[in-house]
């Protein structure tokens with residue numbers, strides 16, 4: 001038998017039939033919706049005379065525009081936000097799907113709760129009208145973001161028409177130094193190979209440094225496959241994956257679990273399998289990263305400087321626009337940049353281990369004066385777990401706001417924002433123009449870098465913190 | 473069901489910037505209701521108007537210039553439509569009148585959304601797009617660009633042609649204005665057969681209940 005890549009195995013296990021060209025009809029195991037883009041799909045389905053094929057495999061959450069301030073209800077700071085919430089609720093109830101509503105104890109960001117509840121499984125296909133669905137590939141699933149019309153298609157047919165992507169393997173080899181996180185791996189990859197480097201590919205992350213990541217770190221790495229323009233990112237499941245999933249609310253039980261486990265163990269690329277492209281990155285040479293511009297590929301080590309145009313890996317037009325937007329010029333050390341805000345949250349970095357690592361940096365320290373600092377746990381389960389360990393106290397004592405879960409200010413929905421021309425260090429995934437609010441200047445980095453920067457009042461890596469704080 | 477697109481001869485407006493993301497195309501604040509319509513006014517709002525929330529046209533933005541009035545083609549930069557999956561970006565472009573976007577590369581979700589809504593995503597080399605923009609710039613209203621989905625060709629002036637590639641499925645859907653759901657439902661017997669087999673092979677996918 002010819003050696004096959006993991007992607008080929010995932011693809012053929014869901015192949016309903018080939019279509020013209022290199023497309024195929026692919027069976028969809030799980031559909032997740034949210035109030036921002038999923039509500040339109042539900043509404044459109046209701047307006048057509050079509051039926052939702054299997055409500056038991058469709059889920060919906062309120063995460064994008066739901067308020068995250070303590071004591072929230074259906075109201076949001078977004079004008080008309082309340083209508084979104086109530087329309088989504090009505091539409092979800094009408095078709096009888098499980099909705100993680102505003103005050104549900106399991107509510108949270110879709111890509112945080114789907115793994116946490118065992119809804120995404122190894123070997124499954126998962127779609128959501130949300131570009132960061134690739135996050136869930138970390139458990140060995142084929143998970144990808146789609147549009148609302150495609151979501152309606154998946155609801156009405158249980159399938160999608162998909163153009164077969166090419167395959168790429170990105171191997172992270174070597175041992176990373178402490179302070180280098182999964183987030184830094186993702187940013188370093190995109191900085192080196194560009195924000196279109198993965199275009200057209202399904203990307204398998206592999207290698208010793210990926211095997212060494214725990215599941216939450218793997219979710220962070222796969223999260224940013226979309227910033228690499230990949231169709232999806234995923235990692236072969238292993239014992240860590242199975243240990244993570246067992247006993248989760250929607251994970252299989254009993255004999256189903258045993259049978260599933262047996263099947264899941266075959267989910268890996270065979271030795272000798274050929275990829276259309278292969279990239280190897282030595283993680284021992286990597287340092288904590290931060291972005292300086294308006295694309296995730298505009299990134300350098302935290303200890304670096306804003307590059308010259310010739311070294312920026314970006315076109316003259318895009319370079320100049322980015323500098324102008326960010327209020328920077330070539331040669332400025334990132335560490336000299338004062339920040340107005342620090343944000344820890346989002347489907348990239350808002351899980352319990354992220355909060356633990358940030359809290360480690362913050363313990364016994366205070367956010368610099370004049371810096372607004374916000375922490376938004378990725379789900380209500382994460383929030384409760386963090387509170388039971390006293391992490392909320394660490395954040396609050398340091399001067400952070402402690403929020404209810406949701407996407408919050410990862411993006412600007414039209415309500416709350418970080419503020420025009422405010423420089424923010426953020427554990428999110430996108431530093432696009434106005435992503436966190438009109439004219440907001442976003443620098444993305446790991447949660448520990450965000451925490452350290454909040455304390456210093458300017459961009460700083462966690463490794464620089466102790467000496468500098470003692471000195472001041 | 474969308475309108476079929478076979479051939480288009482139209483004014484082309486250059487917006488050649490890398491990484492034009494879907495939030496720039498339609499800012500989230502402009503998506504005011506659970507709806508696919510009422511979005512054209514918010515198209516490129518951050519660039520098109522002088523201030524957030526204002527409706528005063530920014531004269532330097534290309535779509536506000538008389539020379540590019542009624543543009544139905546956009547000339548874009550690399551990684552066009554990156555970022556959020558929001559299909560509202562494509563609905564807004566379509567409602568505004570755009571029927572083709574020509575760019576060196578597209579974000580994958582945006583590409584699929586275009587095809588499903590009757591907008592032709594054309595991939596051409598950056599140099600070719602520059603050439604087209606220069607030619608158009610001489611007299612945008614007279615120098616109209618031709619996009620032929622049947623022949624998979626773009627023409628900018630007599631005998632100046634570029635070929636582009638489009639997968640068969642996308643091409644058919646654009647040419648016929650097909651609704652993908654109707655198309656797929658013709659394969660219902662295949663879907664049912666798959667499910668019948670798969671329920672035996674992977675029962676755990678289908679037996680879902682919430683344990684707390």
Ligand code: SF4
Pocket residue numbers: 063064109110111130132345346347348406407410411428429
């Ligand atoms: S946290 Fe941010 S990136 Fe993630 S789903 Fe929400 S808005 Fe999108």
